[in-house]
Amino acid sequence: MPLIEFSDCGLYCRAGDFYIDPWRPVERAVITHAHSDHAHWGSKSYLCHNDTKPLLRLRLGPGNYQSTGWNQTVYMNGVRVSLHPAGHIIGSSQIRVEHNGEVWVISGDYKLENDGLSGQFEPVKCQHFISECTFGLPIYHWKKQEDIFSNILQWVLRNKEAGKSSILFAYSLGKAQRLLPALSAVTDRILVHGAVYNVHMALVNAGIKLPEVHRVSADTPKEWLKNSVVIAPSSAEGSSWLKKFGPLSIGICSGWMQVRGNMRRRNADAGFALSDHADWEGLITAIKATQAEQVYVTHGFTAAFGRYLNEVGINAKEVRTEFGNDEEDAHPSLPEGEE
CATH class of the missing domain: 3.60.15.10 (Ribonuclease Z/Hydroxyacylglutathione hydrolase-like)
Incomplete structure (x- = not known):
């Protein structure tokens, strides 16, 4: 045995x-x-x-x-x-x-x-x-993280110049935390979806140091929402929640973005192969x-x-297992995972 x-x-x-x-x-x-x-x-x-x-x-x-x-x-x-x-x-x-x-x-x-x-x-x-x-x-061959982050920051700055909010779809546990230090270089206020915020606070309360974020809620000042930088899970895609940010550009952070056709199928403005x-x-x-x-x-x-x-x-x-249903493991042509 x-x-x-x-x-x-x-x-x-x-x-x-x-x-x-x-x-x-x-x-x-x-x-x-x-x-x-x-x-x-x-x-x-x-x-x-x-x-x-x-x-x-x-x-x-x-x-x-x-x-x-x-x-x-x-x-x-x-x-x-x-x-x-x-x-x-x-x-x-x-x-x-x-x-x-x-x-x-x-x-x-x-x-x-x-x-x-x-x-x-x-x-x-x-x-x-x-x-x-x-x-x-x-x-599937990844670029270095620093090069991907550089591309993301350039995209955010272009959106700011165009008067658009930058919405980054990223898994609430994993990529959302990786993005924070990089985004802090181009904005002093990072807004996040509730799912991202809950994970963030669990980690911060456990003593893990992460840059500050602000949860988007009914009390969020309207002036914060325009021309903003936002991290959200893919469940927010196509939802009414996005409308509050005014003109916006959507970027998806996922290894599946290595294949450009996946970005088009998701109706995204940018895809970053961050896995x-x-x-x-x-x-x-x-x-x-x-x-x-x-x-x-x-x-x-x-x-x-x-x-x-x-x-x-x-x-x-x-070996067949029941692993592989988190947000990134799910191929973009299949139903999304949680959140």
């Missing part, structure tokens, strides 16, 4: 009697990060990274939450468990599981570029590595660094990516 099983409830460690990112309620859950496709309500106890704990409380409500730092060992029924930086979003972790000399690493979602908030991805050597491949095609996931080269680099004997690929272009890995001598298998 392998140390990690692919069960109907999620990734299960029978020896330790716990699940990793279960999609149904279980007794004990170990959580890689707080996105809704990896953190589900109803389990009796949760173990996560310290920075993920306030986000789980926000999204799942009251519960039995235990947390730990990166590279710290926790024993669960004799099984050694440790969390390591995944670089995906704040608090995101890879889960290393070891028992009787067998080592598995469950990566959750990850990216290799250090965004300054989420921690630097840490390759963890193992025999078995479970990897996402959300952007597992060669066409919280690894691109094609990042996935391959991360997998090779683990030196894993067996790789399992899940949620994304699993068939194409798995086939490539096998062609280059890396043993890979496709």
Whole structure:
């Protein structure tokens, strides 16, 4: 029996009697990060990274939450468990599981570029590595974050000159926080949708330092709304909520914007390929660094990516899971995720 099983409830460690990112309620859950496709309500106890704990409380409500730092060992029924930086979003972790000399690493979602908030991805050597491949095609090759931010800021300044508000659609947990330091360079007032504000305050109240934001509400001064800079989730797209900002330009921050046709289908004025996931080269680099004997690929272009890995001598298998329903994981031609 392998140390990690692919069960109907999620990734299960029978020896330790716990699940990793279960999609149904279980007794004990170990959580890689707080996105809704990896953190589900109803389990009796949760173990996560310290920075993920306030986000789980926000999204799942009251519960039995235990947390730990990166590279710290926790024993669960004799099984050694440790969390390591995944670089995906704040608090995101890879889960290393070891028992009787067998080592598995469950990566959750990850990216290799250090965004300054989420921690630097840490390759963890193992025999078995479970990897996402959300952007597992060669066409997905990200520019450096600083270059993408430069393009976003130029777009905002052009909008200001034209008397337009700049509306940036970005996932409320992840890209919204990444955008704040950059946008602070071109505006002294960043307005945000309520969904973004709730995540922001959960993080700030937990001691994470982020630039100030202002929630858009009925009390927001009208003069603030014109020619403004706004971060909102994609659920605001096409809503009456946008009308209050006057003339506006819409920019979408998503890895799917690497394909220009997706921007046209979303009726956006600009698309910025800013992703919280690894691109094609990042996935391959991360997998090779683990030196894993067996790789399992899940949620994304699993068939194409798995086939490539096998062609280059890396043993890979496709695994079906219920991961992959957060806002960016959902392909733009499919229904949007939460918020």
